[in-house]
Amino acid sequence: MSEIPMELKYSKSHEWVREESGVITIGITDPAQELLGDIVFVELPELGSEVVLEGECGVIESVKAASDLYAPIAGEIIEVNEALIDSPEQINEAPYEAWIFKISPASGQGLEALLDAAAYTEMVEAE
Amino acid sequence: MSALKKSALIEAHKRAGARLVDFSGWEMPLHYGSQIEEHHQIRREAGMFDVSHMVVSTLSGVGAKAYLQHLLANDVGRLIEPGKALYSCMLNPQGGVIDDLIVYWMGEDHYRIITNAATREDDIRWMQQQLEGFEATLMEQPQLAMVAVQGPKARSAILEWLSDDSAREVATLGRFFATEVDEGFIARTGYTGEDGFEVVLAAESAEPFWQAMVDAGIPPCGLGARDTLRLEAGMMLYGADMDTTTTPLESALGWSVALEPAERKFMGRSRLEQQKAEGVSRKLVGLLLEGKGVMRSHQKLFVGAREVGEITSGGFSPTLNRTIALARIAQEVDAGCEVEMRGRRVPVTIRRPLFVRDGRLVE
Numbered sequence: 393m394s395e396i397p398m399e400l401k402y403s404k405s406h407e408w409v410r411e412e413s414g415v416i417t418i419g420i421t422d423p424a425q426e427l428l429g430d431i432v433f434v435e436l437p438e439l440g441s442e443v444v445l446e447g448e449c450g451v452i453e454s455v456k457a458a459s460d461l462y463a464p465i466a467g468e469i470i471e472v473n474e475a476l477i478d479s480p481e482q483i484n485e486a487p488y489e490a491w492i493f494k495i496s497p498a499s500g501q502g503l504e505a506l507l508d509a510a511a512y513t514e515m516v517e518a519e
Numbered sequence: 520m521s522a523l524k525k526s527a528l529i530e531a532h533k534r535a536g537a538r539l540v541d542f543s544g545w546e547m548p549l550h551y552g553s554q555i556e557e558h559h560q561i562r563r564e565a566g567m568f569d570v571s572h573m574v575v576s577t578l579s580g581v582g583a584k585a586y587l588q589h590l591l592a593n594d595v596g597r598l599i600e601p602g603k604a605l606y607s608c609m610l611n612p613q614g615g616v617i618d619d620l621i622v623y624w625m626g627e628d629h630y631r632i633i634t635n636a637a638t639r640e641d642d643i644r645w646m647q648q649q650l651e652g653f654e655a656t657l658m659e660q661p662q663l664a665m666v667a668v669q670g671p672k673a674r675s676a677i678l679e680w681l682s683d684d685s686a687r688e689v690a691t692l693g694r695f696f697a698t699e700v701d702e703g704f705i706a707r708t709g710y711t712g713e714d715g716f717e718v719v720l721a722a723e724s725a726e727p728f729w730q731a732m733v734d735a736g737i738p739p740c741g742l743g744a745r746d747t748l749r750l751e752a753g754m755m756l757y758g759a760d761m762d763t764t765t766t767p768l769e770s771a772l773g774w775s776v777a778l779e780p781a782e783r784k785f786m787g788r789s790r791l792e793q794q795k796a797e798g799v800s801r802k803l804v805g806l807l808l809e810g811k812g813v814m815r816s817h818q819k820l821f822v823g824a825r826e827v828g829e830i831t832s833g834g835f836s837p838t839l840n841r842t843i844a845l846a847r848i849a850q851e852v853d854a855g856c857e858v859e860m861r862g863r864r865v866p867v868t869i870r871r872p873l874f875v876r877d878g879r880l881v882e
Contacts, residue, residue: 430555432835433811451861453813455554455743455835472661484553501684 393518394422397488402512403464403504405446407452408488416465416495416503420452423516425487428454432482436472437461437493443469445501450493452483464506467497526571527664527725529827535739541612543636545572545638547742554743558837561711561748562878565670566740567732572636575663575719579629580655587622587630589785590649592767594777601626602696604708606775608767609645610787614794615763616770618642619755621708622696628655631697631704633665633717647727649786664725668737669715676735677705677716680728689716710745712752712875750843751836753805755872759816759833760803760845768794769847771803771872799850803831805872806844812860814844814867821857821864829859838875845872 398400401409406424410417415418425431437449443463450461471494476482507515523546532539547569550557560566561805562596577588587595593607603624603849607619618638623631634642646657678686685700692698694714695813697706703720720728733739746756755761761770768791769774776791778781808814814833819826828848836843848869850854857864 429550430553430835432555432813435811453811455747455813458813481553481555 393506394426395420395488396509396513396516398509400488401464401506401508403462403476403506404515405462407462409464409503410491411503414496415470416467416497418464418493418495419491420459420461420483420487420508421512422487422515425484425505428459428484429456430450430454434476434483434492436474436476437463437469439472441469442498443467443495445505449500461492465497465501465503467495467501470494470496494504494515522845524572526569527722528569528571528666531535531726531729532569532739537739537741542572542742543639543809545636547572547593548739549743550741551739554741554747555738555835555837557738558745558747560738561670561713561740561744562838562875563670564617565668565672565676565715565737567653567666567668567673567729567737567743568740568742569664569729570667570717570745571664571725573643573665574634574636574639575660576632576634576657577629577660578632578655578657580653581628582654583628583630586650586653586655588783589653590646591620591622591788592776594780594785595622595630596780596783597777598624600696602692604695604697604706608761608772608775609642610766610785610791611645611763612790613661613763614766614768614787614790616757616761616765616767616772617645617763619757619761619772620840621706623706625697625699632717637758661729662722663719664722665719666714666725666728666732667709667717668678668744668861669709669711669713669734671714673713673715673737675706676732676737677718679735681705687797692789707861708753710754710784711748712754713748747834747837750832750834750845751838751875753871755803756832760847765847766791766794766799768799769801769803772847801828801847802850803845803847803871803872805874806830806833806846806856806858807868807870808842808844808858808865809868809876810841810865812865813842813858814858818844819859820846820848820867821859822852822855827852827856836874838878839880
């Protein structure tokens with residue numbers, strides 16, 4: 393059974409999103425890492441770069457396939473998790489702890505378009 | 520999934536949390552949690568694979584040897600000790616590979632042959648057809664299960680499991696030899712580059728054997744790990760690295776073709792001789808990449824603007840912690856090659872198609 397924490401928000405492209413004091417933290421979900429299999433490389437988004445809503449920002453490469461990461465909100469990349477460069481398997485082991493990047497949202501941007509846990513669970517079960 | 524064939528171990532796989540997928544029409548374990556961990560387990564200690572989807576056949580009769588000497592590119596005449604195994608390609612008249620297989624001479628007029636699951640129907644049809652004119656009988660044994668126990672600790676686990684009499688006999692087996700004991704057919708062969716055994720058993724004996732191995736500390740490993748292990752060990756995968764449109768000479772398998780003695784007219788021989796005389800235009804090589812990314816099948820290779828080939832098998836090597844691949848390229852290309860991965864061209868090193876031995880990169 394996949395874990396889908398109640399307090400997080402989710403994108404249709406299987407990212408989880410946490411908001412804390414205006415900073416948005418992003419990773420990929422348990423169903424996503426299950427589907428990908430063993431993750432071997434992470435191409436982190438460029439620190440300081442601007443991203444648009446649903447823009448590509450980074451790649452996760454697993455034994456099975458390469459998968460793009462998408463920004464759940466427009467803004468600036470203010471932090472990336474460099475530990476994933478040497479230990480990408482952390483994403484498989486603890487997907488909700490192994491955050492990948494953080495965004496400072498562009499003004500006026502909110503998380504309303506994202507799914508809550510129930511809606512994401514429904515989406516995953518339907519796939 | 521209900522239309523897929525299931526091995527005798529399907530329930531054991533489900534209990535162990537296997538991720539089951541379609542392998543040539545069989546429901547088989549891809550992994551039981553992490554294919555990378557399972558790969559490391561085999562190189563460092565031991566693990567086991569359910570390979571019951573492979574096809575086990577027996578061949579007997581006074582014409583059996585002559586039949587195989589006609590059918591196979593390698594020569595069973597080289598088998599002078601009972602129990603010895605031979606790796607060979609089976610070719611069509613154009614020299615293309617119909618399948619690769621292992622044949623064991625079990626003494627007198629008896630042979631055991633193990634062929635691939637994906638090619639089962641085509642193999643049976645072809646092999647039966649080629650029997651015409653030879654006094655021999657070929658029979659598939661679908662009621663058997665097969666388990667490969669591989670890794671440095673595999674041999675001791677198997678010897679421990681066998682009865683004293685059987686263990687005494689199996690202990691004498693050299694690499695690439697097999698024997699028939701009460702428990703089953705035991706071959707010191709494998710597809711991982713490690714020591715170990717492939718055990719062929721009656722279907723009803725499979726679960727007790729599997730459980731005995733688990734109890735002995737030999738965990739189940741999935742076919743995902745089996746594929747990365749064989750790639751590191753420079754072993755070809757039929758359907759990916761060679762097929763009916765490629766000859767063994769274009770697949771780094773020339774070593775398995777016995778052109779001597781010249782009088783042995785095997786199927787596909789004339790085309791191979793012609794190819795040798797004309798010069799072989801393509802070759803199978805190994806590729807190594809520094810840096811990130813995973814090379815994948817069908818990615819194209821370039822020297823400058825010229826496309827020179829494509830990847831036949833690619834993946835991530837857990838032992839080397841980087842991507843490796845096999846590729847078929849133009850004969851004359853040795854350097855200056857780039858692989859196109861996800862729209863970018865990246866330099867790649869061409870090398871022999873074997874990467875790991877004794878747990879390390881081999882030069």
